[in-house]
Every structure is written in structure tokens, then in C-alpha cells.
Amino acid sequence: MVLTDEVSRFVRAVGPEHTDVQARMAAFADDHEFPNIGPESGAVLRLLARLTDADTVFEFGSGFGYSASWFLRGGADRVILTEFDADELDQGREFMREAGLAGRCIFEEGDAMETIERYDGPFDVVLVDHQKERYADAFDAVRDKFAPGGVVAADNVMRGPIDFDALLAHVEGDTTGGEEDSEGALASANDQTRGIADYLAAVRDDPDFETAILPVGSGLAVSTKVD
Template structure:
């Protein structure tokens, strides 16, 4: 068994508990998880992935847009819940990652669901019309507000925008991209400006992106947001009207 996909601020026992009750990963998903551990590639992990699948089932989703797909891990979880005539739009800057995503989806007999787009996710979203039942945002954190604004009118009442890394995110070490303590200090008004912290400039930029996003979505009267405290923290924003 691979090591659990622990968020830095989610207790180990919670992840162990979740592991015992969530659906098991398929062999393909387990292979993808092993690849992520081996290569240090950030993915949402099986606890969040299983929840994304369930969200798609609850919403009777037929169409999903992903802002940032990596090598297709979250898309493979979504694919388990979509009908045969469904669609997942995968976006990614790295063409090799999308080639890998297509290969995994093909092995799951889900290749026909995928529309694969190389490039900037926000720009790609602007070229798509019609309804999306779910959008997943998992790109550069300072792009989150732009992603929300680009997709919001495509989300129907009852539809959902899911944003990953809204508690923490790490690349080389935990929280070197999004700093939880700084987030909490601003959200609880202990400080009013990240420039008062000693965060590195890049960490401050991404952390500020999450602050801007959380502030922005709370101001949207047509949407309601809650937190899913698994992995690196996922906010779930549902369109009310």
C-alpha cells in the first residue's frame, strides 16, 4: 500500500478512517497514485477523488470542466460517475501529461468522454459554450478568481464549482505554495496584509490568490460555499439560483 495522501492540516487518523470507508481505487487508479508518489506529482488523492465521483453521482452530472488536469487522475474518478454520452474537458499546459491522461482513460474504457485541450485553462474555458454541471479548479492559485468568473455562467442551479488547495499546497515541502497559517491569520483578521509576513514572494503570491478567491466567492449571492476538510482542503461552491 502506498503512503496516504495526507493534507498538512488534516489529522492522520481522519485520513486513515476515510481510507477504510471510501470505495477502493481501481488497479488503474492505484497505478496512478503510485506514479504520483514516485514522481512527486501533486494529485487530489483517493479520498478527494472518491468524493468527486460521488459529487458527480449526486448531481447526475453529464458534463465536467477541469481547470488543470495533470495526467488525468481526477478525470478518471469523474469518469466512473458519468454516463456514456457524458463529457469531461481536460486542460493542461503539458502535452505529455495529457497524453498520459488519455492512455489511462482509454484503459478505463472512458476515452470517449474526454475532450483534451493543451494550453491555459482559463483561455480554453472561454471557448466552450453550454452547461457544465461541475467545474474543478486546480491551477495556479492566483488564477482561481479568473477561472471562477470564466465558468460561473455555465454552472446551472444545483451545479458545483470545486476548488482544490484552499487550505494548503506544497511542491518541494508542505505549504511552500499555499501557507495555511497565513491564510488563517488573514481570514480571522489577525493580520490584514500578507506583506506583514516573512513568506517568500512566490508563496505569498499563491496564498494571496487563495485569499482573493475565498473572499470573492463569499461575496457571490447566487452561490454558497462550504469546506471539505480532506487532502489539501477543497471548497465546494454550489449555485443556488
């Protein structure tokens, strides 16, 4: 476990309450064992929308709109939701209608990596929360589409379908993965873990972006465009 239960409970208790519709979204996620971003990270998304005075937010992987609902609470004028599961997106439409937020949502069914090709931006905030092994490609697809001061946040950089111990060893420079192994600590890790490692390398190596890791929820990597 990366965060202690007490720290998680503290962050959650001090953070914002769900709205009625968000509470129903959270219950729906529990019922369906759906991995939404959770309220601790949701509060960060709300903050990012507020701090950037966001006109447009683009999400890679929206599920039924829980993360989008936090951007909208932060005052984002519009959120582009992408999802390749049609039922999830329909459920998102329903929740947003109930919340009175549907008019600020653009629902895009299909592969987010294709959808992004139809948008030029500028984006104030981008959330990367789809297939972990495609995170670095998602960053590549949006890096030139940010408004000045734009922000990209990626979820699950510390928890989720990843091997945190292998990732930690990798970022600390452990290259002792074995004799025939050229990838060191990531040698026996899954593709999702490698995807997160690739993403972190991409944003950290990019001179136009500054990155901070926020160990809330499943771990957020937050990167700002600095030029």
C-alpha cells in the same frame, strides 16, 4: 498539519478503493512526485458528479487525468480535461484508453484560462486545480456557465503550496501584518496563498453561490449555484 494523520487514514480507509487504472495513476504520481487530488478528495468528486447527475464537467488543470477519472466513476457523461503540459495530457490519454473511458474525455492542450473561453457550458461540475493565483479568475470565467444546481470545487484551499497559518489568520480577520503593511496576515505569504484567499473571498461574496469547506485531502472549497 491541518488534518491529523489518524483522520486522513480513517477517511482513506473508509473511502472507495482505486480501480486498477486509478491505482496505476496513483503509483505514477508517486513515482513522479505529482500532486494529484488524492483518493479522499477523489471520492468527493465522484459524489459531486453523482449528485448533480453530471452531463459535463470542466477541469482547470487535469494533469494525467486522475481527478477526471473520479468524475467519470461518478457517472459524468463527459469531462473536459485541460493541461498545458503535452506529455502529461498524452499520459492521460493513455490511462483513459486503458480504462475504457477515453470516449467520455475531451483533451484540451493549452492554457485552461484560454480553453474556457471556447466553452459556453452549461457545466454541472467545475474543478479548479491549476495555478492558485488564477483561481479567482477561473471562477470569474465560469460563474455564468453553470447548469442549475451546478457546483464548483477548488482544491488546495488548506494544504499544498500555501501558508495555512497565514490564511487562517487572514480569514479570522487578523490585520496585524506590520506597520507598513496594508494586507495584514497575508503580507509575508506567497502568491499561491493570496490566490486561495482571493478565491475564497470571490465565492463567499457572491450572492448566487453557497460555499462549504471540506477538510479532506488538501482541502476542498465546494460552492453551489443557488438560483
